[in-house]
Amino acid sequence: MKKSEEKILKDQFAELGEVIAKNESFIIMSHVRPDGDAIGSQIALGFSLMAMGKTVYLVNEDGVPESLMFLRGSQSITTPGEPVDVDVAIALDTATKPRLGERSLHAAGRAKFWINIDHHISNPAYGDLNVIDAGKPATGQIIYELIQQLGYPLPEETRDAIYVAVSTDTGSFQYGSTTAETYEMGADLIRRGLDVGMINAETYDNHPYRRLELMRALLNTLAISENGKLAHWELREETRKKLVLQPDDSEGLIDLIRGVKGVLVAAFFEELQDGKIRVSMRSKNKGVNVCEVASQFGGGGHSLAAGIRMAGPLEDAKAKVLAALETALESPVH
Amino acid sequence: MKKSEEKILKDQFAELGEVIAKNESFIIMSHVRPDGDAIGSQIALGFSLMAMGKTVYLVNEDGVPESLMFLRGSQSITTPGEPVDVDVAIALDTATKPRLGERSLHAAGRAKFWINIDHHISNPAYGDLNVIDAGKPATGQIIYELIQQLGYPLPEETRDAIYVAVSTDTGSFQYGSTTAETYEMGADLIRRGLDVGMINAETYDNHPYRRLELMRALLNTLAISENGKLAHWELREETRKKLVLQPDDSEGLIDLIRGVKGVLVAAFFEELQDGKIRVSMRSKNKGVNVCEVASQFGGGGHSLAAGIRMAGPLEDAKAKVLAALETALESPVH
Numbered sequence: 234m235k236k237s238e239e240k241i242l243k244d245q246f247a248e249l250g251e252v253i254a255k256n257e258s259f260i261i262m263s264h265v266r267p268d269g270d271a272i273g274s275q276i277a278l279g280f281s282l283m284a285m286g287k288t289v290y291l292v293n294e295d296g297v298p299e300s301l302m303f304l305r306g307s308q309s310i311t312t313p314g315e316p317v318d319v320d321v322a323i324a325l326d327t328a329t330k331p332r333l334g335e336r337s338l339h340a341a342g343r344a345k346f347w348i349n350i351d352h353h354i355s356n357p358a359y360g361d362l363n364v365i366d367a368g369k370p371a372t373g374q375i376i377y378e379l380i381q382q383l384g385y386p387l388p389e390e391t392r393d394a395i396y397v398a399v400s401t402d403t404g405s406f407q408y409g410s411t412t413a414e415t416y417e418m419g420a421d422l423i424r425r426g427l428d429v430g431m432i433n434a435e436t437y438d439n440h441p442y443r444r445l446e447l448m449r450a451l452l453n454t455l456a457i458s459e460n461g462k463l464a465h466w467e468l469r470e471e472t473r474k475k476l477v478l479q480p481d482d483s484e485g486l487i488d489l490i491r492g493v494k495g496v497l498v499a500a501f502f503e504e505l506q507d508g509k510i511r512v513s514m515r516s517k518n519k520g521v522n523v524c525e526v527a528s529q530f531g532g533g534g535h536s537l538a539a540g541i542r543m544a545g546p547l548e549d550a551k552a553k554v555l556a557a558l559e560t561a562l563e564s565p566v567h
Numbered sequence: 568m569k570k571s572e573e574k575i576l577k578d579q580f581a582e583l584g585e586v587i588a589k590n591e592s593f594i595i596m597s598h599v600r601p602d603g604d605a606i607g608s609q610i611a612l613g614f615s616l617m618a619m620g621k622t623v624y625l626v627n628e629d630g631v632p633e634s635l636m637f638l639r640g641s642q643s644i645t646t647p648g649e650p651v652d653v654d655v656a657i658a659l660d661t662a663t664k665p666r667l668g669e670r671s672l673h674a675a676g677r678a679k680f681w682i683n684i685d686h687h688i689s690n691p692a693y694g695d696l697n698v699i700d701a702g703k704p705a706t707g708q709i710i711y712e713l714i715q716q717l718g719y720p721l722p723e724e725t726r727d728a729i730y731v732a733v734s735t736d737t738g739s740f741q742y743g744s745t746t747a748e749t750y751e752m753g754a755d756l757i758r759r760g761l762d763v764g765m766i767n768a769e770t771y772d773n774h775p776y777r778r779l780e781l782m783r784a785l786l787n788t789l790a791i792s793e794n795g796k797l798a799h800w801e802l803r804e805e806t807r808k809k810l811v812l813q814p815d816d817s818e819g820l821i822d823l824i825r826g827v828k829g830v831l832v833a834a835f836f837e838e839l840q841d842g843k844i845r846v847s848m849r850s851k852n853k854g855v856n857v858c859e860v861a862s863q864f865g866g867g868g869h870s871l872a873a874g875i876r877m878a879g880p881l882e883d884a885k886a887k888v889l890a891a892l893e894t895a896l897e898s899p900v901h
Contacts, residue, residue, distance in 0.1 A: 404739075404767070405738075405739040405740060405741060406739060406740050406753065406763075407739060407763070407764070407767035407768075407771065408763075408764055408767070409762075409763060409764020409765070410764070411757075411763050411764070412757065413753075413754040413755075413757040413758045414754070415754075416750045416751070416753035416754035416757065417750070417751065417754045419740065419747075419750035419753075420747040420748070420749075420750035420751045420754070421747075423745075423746065423747040423750065424747045428743075429740075429741070429742075429743060429745050430741070430742055430743020430744070430745070431743070433738075433741035433742070434741075434851075437741065437826065438822070438825065438826035438851075439826065439828045440826055440827060440828060441827070441828050442791060442795070442798075442827050442828070442829070442830075444827075445786060445789060445823065445824070445827060448782075448786060448823075449783070449786035449787060449789065452779060452782060452783035452786060453783060453787075455779060455783065457776060461776070464776075488772070489779065489782075490779065491772065492771065492772035492773065492774055493774060493775070493776050493778075493779060494773045494774060494775050494776070495776070496776075517768075517772075
């Protein structure tokens with residue numbers, strides 16, 4: 234980070250500290266279909282404020298996914314109900330306000346002040362006070378730095394939740410977004426008593442048996458183009474029903490095909506309950522822009538990760554998208 | 568680590584520094600069927616010594632596996648030939664001397680002094696000088712600390728190789744063996760210019776297509792006991808031939824079944840070319856000692872990870888071992 238950016242962030246943290254100091258009650262939210270960084274950031278900030286004696290409501294539109302229920306403090310996150318009497322609403326890791334979910338927005342309706350903390354560059358700064366730092370690999374790391382700078386308490390729930398937030402958003406400290414500070418944070422959390430073996434076993438070695446059944450079903454549909462650059466698989470609604478799949482069961486599985494040597498684009502086709510087809514695409518190469526392909530079918534995303542929701546049946550959607558991907562692969566942008 | 572242990576290690580590094588200072592030529596080896604820590608440690612120490620102007624031979628009985636050929640400096644590792652004229656032989660990450668391989672031992676035959684650097688607690692200290700630190704998650708981390716303490720050069724090849732050695736031996740900084748110092752080392756390597764996104768993509772997102780085909784073949788044989796505590800799969804020689812598998816293609820795949828919620832023991836049965844059966848077992852629970860089960864069939868290992876090589880056919884071996892595992896699961900040690 235440049236010196237000037239560091240200075241801005243420090244000033245924002247100081248301003249945030251003032252708002253927190255002069256208010257007593259908070260509703261802390263994150264995005265729908267929450268992942269590790271969403272839930273982890275909620276617990277991390279929530280338990281720190283609670284340790285300061287603040288009144289905190291932790292609310293998520295979809296509650297806590299099964300795979301994150303091992304996190305201490307996750308029991309305190311509820312699904313939204315009637316509006317709560319709070320001074321301040323805090324949105325974490327949520328790129329646009331509607332992504333908090335309608336019922337969450339309703340529950341936070343009485344808040345007089347909005348804080349927006351995020352690491353998504355596309356965040357339009359919808360809060361009264363915004364801390365948006367796209368240089369951080371996870372919102373959890375922003376929360377960590379905020380707590381450090383303001384001298385806030387860092388109870389065990391916060392410690393574990395920060396680690397899980399950052400670990401899950403960096404593919405276990407692997408992605409290019411990971412910085413030296415991320416690793417230093419890991420060291421500090423371990424020195425504060427984090428059980429690194431245990432927390433990773435709970436995060437990564439604790440998937441339901443049906444995830445392997447899903448992996449098997451997907452691998453049995455795996456196909457790769459003749460030149461080896463495009464690999465894809467599919468999930469049919471009947472398989473989803475047969476395996477009684479949960480929404481987060483397929484989380485991250487596309488990385489298995491993205492990780493094949495020589496593959497530049499990975500695509501995942503899913504039949505949804507309403508008959509529509511969801512397409513997830515990953516590119517390994519900036520020259521092959523999957524967002525452009527997505528936009529041809531009304532979808533969107535980033536150049537390296539994009540998605541579409543389009544009309545079925547599966548065969549038609551697949552044929553169209555694969556043809557567009559082949560074209561994109563034939564004429565890469567340099 | 569206790570203060571006294573730290574002191575011993577520092578003294579050992581100092582002694583090692585004296586031996587390196589007064590000698591000019593070195594053969595650096597590691598174990599057969601090398602993994603990331605073996606190859607990474609060889610490159611790391613080798614290129615540091617070369618940068619000091621020493622003559623270094625990097626030799627591995629089995630050469631560099633395909634999956635690690637991306638490492639800069641890996642081209643310098645050769646398979647052993649005739650004995651080389653060197654002052655000192657250095658064994659890295661190798662728990663017993665024979666594990667270096669017969670041809671490597673032959674190639675190192677003229678060395679007058681043996682250095683043995685390892686993190687396996689079972690290492691019997693077969694060198695003239697031994698640095699065995701079972702408190703470190705990887706030999707690569709011992710090499711890093713040695714270089715730091717002795718003020719040795721840390722060229723780019725060394726920097727990248729240390730990271731890969733430690734990352735692969737800790738499951739990407741996840742295992743319980745990982746310490747705060749491991750994370751601090753990660754931070755330091757990034758500050759020295761390590762491209763963390765790139766090196767992890769090369770380490771983890773670069774598997775051959777046949778690895779997914781192998782995963783599919785294994786998943787299609789996946790079975791789990793009625794109580795959900797024992798999961799296993801198998802690989803037949805005909806599948807190995809059909810997919811033209813390499814020895815390291817199945818590396819780490821057993822973790823997929825070990826990672827299932829509720830599973831306490833994972834077992835992997837492999838038909839070998841000579842008709843024998845190789846069994847790999849992983850336990851998640853110290854109360855279920857898979858080493859004890861292995862020893863019933865002439866195998867060995869640790870309580871949480873053990874292996875057997877036994878007579879076939881596959882069905883018989885499977886029936887016997889699964890029965891023994893069921894018994895071990897029924898009467899766990901507390």
